[in-house]
Structure formats: C-alpha cells, structure tokens
Amino acid sequence: MNLLNTKTSIYKNASKKVYDITSERRAEYRQISKASRLAKRDAEQGLHEKVHEINKPLLDPNILMPQKQSNHLKTLSLFSGGGGLDLGFDRAGYKHIASYELIPICKDTFLANRPHWKVYAGPEEGDVTQVDWKKYKGEIDVIHGGPPCQPFSIAGEQKGLDDERNMWSEFTKAVNIIKPKVFVAENVLGLLNPKFEGFVKKYIIDAMSDYHITKFEMSASDFGVPQIRRRIFFVGFKNSKNSKIFKVPNPTHICEYTQKKSLFNPPIDDKSNLTFGVRKALGLSDIGYDNIAPTIRSGFTGKRNTTSVLNSSAGQKSWGDMEVWPNGVQINRESASAFPAKGNHFRLSIQDIGIIQGFPESWKFAGAAYQVLGQIGNSVAPPVAYNVAINVAKALKY
Structure with a gap:
C-alpha cells in the first residue's frame, strides 16, 4: 500500500560533468583567471x-545540531557525496553502517572525519548499480541518500528519466531489497515541476509502494543556515503507524x-x-x-x-x-x-x-x-538533515 500526503554501469559516466560554454565565454574566463x-x-x-x-x-553549525546520544538506529547511505546527510544523521544519534559514493575523493573526506566508518567509493566499489544489496537485508533501519539530481535541476535542462544521471531506480531497488523501517531521499526542487508529476508517481511513489510516503520541502535558512537552499524530501515508513506519527520539521530559525x-x-x-x-x-x-x-x-x-x-x-x-x-x-x-x-x-x-x-x-x-x-x-545542509533525522527517530519511538 502507498500513501502520499502533503506533510556494466552507465553510472560511471554520471560523474563526468560537462560545461557547454561558447568560445567567447571561454576567452572571458581565461582573462578572469589570468x-x-x-x-x-x-x-x-x-x-x-x-x-x-x-x-x-x-556561526558554529554544530550549535544548530547538538550531538544526541545513540538511538541505536542503523543507517546506510547512498550517493553520499561530501557527507551532508551522513553528518546530520550522525549528530542525531544514528549508527553509521556504510556509505556508497562514486567519486573517490569523497572517501578521503569521510575517513578524515570518521576513520572508523565503512566507506565504499570510486568506480570499483562505490558504483551502486553493482552492489548486491541482499547482504544488508535485516541489518538496516534507515536508508538515506540523494540520487544525482542534475536531470531535474531547475537550472539544468530537466531531462529527467531520459538522462543517464537519473539514479532513482537504483535507490528504489536498494530500498525494496533491504526493506528498512524507513527511507529518506533528498532532491532538488525541480521534481516539484508539474512536468515531473508522472515521473514522481511512477518511479518513486509506485516504485516503493510498500512504503507510506510523505513529500515536503525544506529551506536551509529555516534551520539557522545562512543560505537560501531549498530541497524536496521524500520520507517513507514501512509501518503506517510510524508514518502517521512523523511530523515534517518545523522551522527553528x-x-x-x-x-x-x-x-x-x-x-x-x-x-x-x-x-x-x-x-x-x-x-x-x-x-x-x-x-x-x-x-x-x-x-x-x-x-x-x-x-x-x-x-x-x-x-x-x-x-x-x-x-x-x-x-x-x-x-x-x-x-x-x-x-x-x-x-x-x-x-x-x-x-x-x-x-x-x-x-x-x-x-x-x-x-x-x-x-x-x-x-x-552538492550536499544537503547538515542541520537540515539533522532535523529530519530527529523527527524520523521520534516517529520510530527512539
């Protein structure tokens, strides 16, 4: 059942960001650089x-997300990037199990901050299209991640499903195989565009039909971060009772x-x-x-x-x-x-x-x-992730 309320790998090419600029603009950039x-x-x-x-x-952003005691909820991170979601959940008291990210340098960032974490990065070990998710079944309470969002970016061409960087199917596959208590997915506001309503229903809502899903928008500035950064979140609970308890975070600032x-x-x-x-x-x-x-x-x-x-x-x-x-x-x-x-x-x-x-x-x-x-x-603002994580734990009664 599904409830939506208002509250060999192509992925290896996805990290190649292409800039289409004119020769005039390239010359302008060179002059600026010189x-x-x-x-x-x-x-x-x-x-x-x-x-x-x-x-x-x-401003010390740590003040915006006071460290919580362990709630013993275990997390798996997909498309981890620089660690915005991971840090937010960590500060909220969750136990990190593993992170997956295609870009190799991100592993160095993670291990510089959390040497004991298991981090899989690079084309050989961080490619989510090649992971056997069955090994995590029964071991994970929360899956969180931000599938590459360029296909839906307001500033981009909004190619959506036809763009090879669309990794939503890999996220939903992991959720459906592992079957965590809850998933948290973050993405750009472009997904709110009416032209993507069909995509959201078919490839997110219907694709994870065993989950009761709440879709909502959050702005980083509402949580003490000095930036206008608006993102859309999908939070899905396996249990309908948990979903009814879950509250969209209220602004703190x-x-x-x-x-x-x-x-x-x-x-x-x-x-x-x-x-x-x-x-x-x-x-x-x-x-x-x-x-x-x-x-x-x-x-x-x-x-x-x-x-x-x-x-x-x-x-x-x-x-x-x-x-x-x-x-x-x-x-x-x-x-x-x-x-x-x-x-x-x-x-x-x-x-x-x-x-x-x-x-x-x-x-x-x-x-x-x-x-x-x-x-x-490309990261979620950690204090935003933190507030989502706090309310998810409350809904799970931890």
Missing part, C-alpha cells in the same frame, strides 16, 4: 596593502534580515533563533546591509560567478546566484585575507563556504579546491 593569478602573485609579493583582517566566524525589515514578522524573544546574514555568520564588518546567501552551486555555468562577499549594500543586493569559481576561492582564511577580490571585496575561503552550507569547521574536506567545492555545493 587577472586573478597576477593579483595573487602581487599579493604574495607584498605589493598590495592588506585591506582585510582574517575573519573569525560567529527566522532570518535576521527578514526580522529587521518586515513589519509582518512578530519579534522573537530568543535571539538565538535568528539565522545570521552571511557577513555576520562569517564575522565580517557591518556595512549596514546583510542577508543570507543565495544557493551555492558546485561549478560555474554563467557570468555570475563569485569568489567574494561584496562590501557594499548595492553589491549585496545584486549578488545573484552564488556560482562559486574554484580559481578564486582560497584554501584557507590567511590566503583569502591576503588576496582580496576585485574591488577589494572580501574573498571567500573554503572554510567560509562550508559554514555557509552548514558544515562545521571540524568537518574537513579532502581534495583540491574545485573538488571541495563540488562536495560542498
């Missing part, structure tokens, strides 16, 4: 006056900027429940304007790339989509401070981008800058 290299060289030689102090962030500017938001007594704007979260100076970041993306596909937090209210208002440009983001705050962006705007470090996404600095990412940005930009 200017960036020259500016960085001058900064390293001390030819520029230092305009920024090393920032000290005021309200945006500080919205609270200040809107006459329609009642004042909040507990100031700890305000979502910081980006500048405040990162410990930057007050310029009289602050807001949460737009959605972080993992690559660059247009002219609106950013490597910095703009130092003017006009610049902040026109920030646009946060297309993070790997060549400009610095590996640490010392380098970011010494190497200001064009116009002396504050340059972002990898640690800062992690905070904007809801990752605590204690969660270390492996790889070069572009690999780290890919892991961060």
Whole structure:
C-alpha cells in the first residue's frame, strides 16, 4: 500500500560533468583567471596593502545540531557525496553502517572525519548499480541518500528519466531489497515541476509502494543556515503507524534580515533563533546591509560567478546566484585575507563556504579546491538533515 500526503554501469559516466560554454565565454574566463593569478602573485609579493583582517566566524553549525546520544538506529547511505546527510544523521544519534559514493575523493573526506566508518567509493566499489544489496537485508533501519539530481535541476535542462544521471531506480531497488523501517531521499526542487508529476508517481511513489510516503520541502535558512537552499524530501515508513506519527520539521530559525525589515514578522524573544546574514555568520564588518546567501552551486555555468562577499549594500543586493569559481576561492582564511577580490571585496575561503552550507569547521574536506567545492555545493545542509533525522527517530519511538 502507498500513501502520499502533503506533510556494466552507465553510472560511471554520471560523474563526468560537462560545461557547454561558447568560445567567447571561454576567452572571458581565461582573462578572469589570468587577472586573478597576477593579483595573487602581487599579493604574495607584498605589493598590495592588506585591506582585510582574517575573519573569525560567529556561526558554529554544530550549535544548530547538538550531538544526541545513540538511538541505536542503523543507517546506510547512498550517493553520499561530501557527507551532508551522513553528518546530520550522525549528530542525531544514528549508527553509521556504510556509505556508497562514486567519486573517490569523497572517501578521503569521510575517513578524515570518521576513520572508523565503512566507506565504499570510486568506480570499483562505490558504483551502486553493482552492489548486491541482499547482504544488508535485516541489518538496516534507515536508508538515506540523494540520487544525482542534475536531470531535474531547475537550472539544468530537466531531462529527467531520459538522462543517464537519473539514479532513482537504483535507490528504489536498494530500498525494496533491504526493506528498512524507513527511507529518506533528498532532491532538488525541480521534481516539484508539474512536468515531473508522472515521473514522481511512477518511479518513486509506485516504485516503493510498500512504503507510506510523505513529500515536503525544506529551506536551509529555516534551520539557522545562512543560505537560501531549498530541497524536496521524500520520507517513507514501512509501518503506517510510524508514518502517521512523523511530523515534517518545523522551522527553528527566522532570518535576521527578514526580522529587521518586515513589519509582518512578530519579534522573537530568543535571539538565538535568528539565522545570521552571511557577513555576520562569517564575522565580517557591518556595512549596514546583510542577508543570507543565495544557493551555492558546485561549478560555474554563467557570468555570475563569485569568489567574494561584496562590501557594499548595492553589491549585496545584486549578488545573484552564488556560482562559486574554484580559481578564486582560497584554501584557507590567511590566503583569502591576503588576496582580496576585485574591488577589494572580501574573498571567500573554503572554510567560509562550508559554514555557509552548514558544515562545521571540524568537518574537513579532502581534495583540491574545485573538488571541495563540488562536495560542498552538492550536499544537503547538515542541520537540515539533522532535523529530519530527529523527527524520523521520534516517529520510530527512539
């Protein structure tokens, strides 16, 4: 029964992200890259006056997801990426059994943070199309994951089922073989597009018809993360009683900027429940304007790339989509401070981008800058995953 309420592998090619850009735009990017290299060289030689102090962030995402005691619920993670779902469930008290991810560098990230975890990554061991899921039957309480979402991305071409990167069938196969108590699947808002209603019904709802499924939307900024990042979740319970108990997480925070500017938001007594704007979260100076970041993306596909937090209210208002440009983001705050962006705007470090996404600095990412940005930009904000995990455990009475 199924209830929906309002509350050899093609996968090996799926990790090859293709950027279709014109020769003019490619030349433009090369010019930007050249200017960036020259500016960085001058900064390293001390030819520029230092305009920024090393920032000290005021936001610690760990505060948004206090560590819970073990609830003894065992999880299996598919399409694990940089670990957003895994970290959120870990902080909520779940026991990690295994993670599967195609991209090899993600294993290094996981083991740098949780050396005892079992992580299978790369084409040989992380390809979910080649795993015999029967070995996990009866051993897993919760399966969670975010099947590759590019086919349904609002910003993409929305090819859906016809796109080889669509891995929903592999997720549903694992669920139907292992038969966990509950599954949690996350994806992009593109799946809410009416053109995909048929896909959702046939390949998600009907494909896991033994589960009572709730579909809902969550925004990271509602849970203290300084970013507009909206995602759709599917939570399915094997037992209808658990499904009826499950509650969609209520927002825990309200945006500080919205609270200040809107006459329609009642004042909040507990100031700890305000979502910081980006500048405040990162410990930057007050310029009289602050807001949460737009959605972080993992690559660059247009002219609106950013490597910095703009130092003017006009610049902040026109920030646009946060297309993070790997060549400009610095590996640490010392380098970011010494190497200001064009116009002396504050340059972002990898640690800062992690905070904007809801990752605590204690969660270390492996790889070069572009690999780290890919892991961060494709992840669920951990505090969002945490709140879903807490309510799932409550529904299972743990």
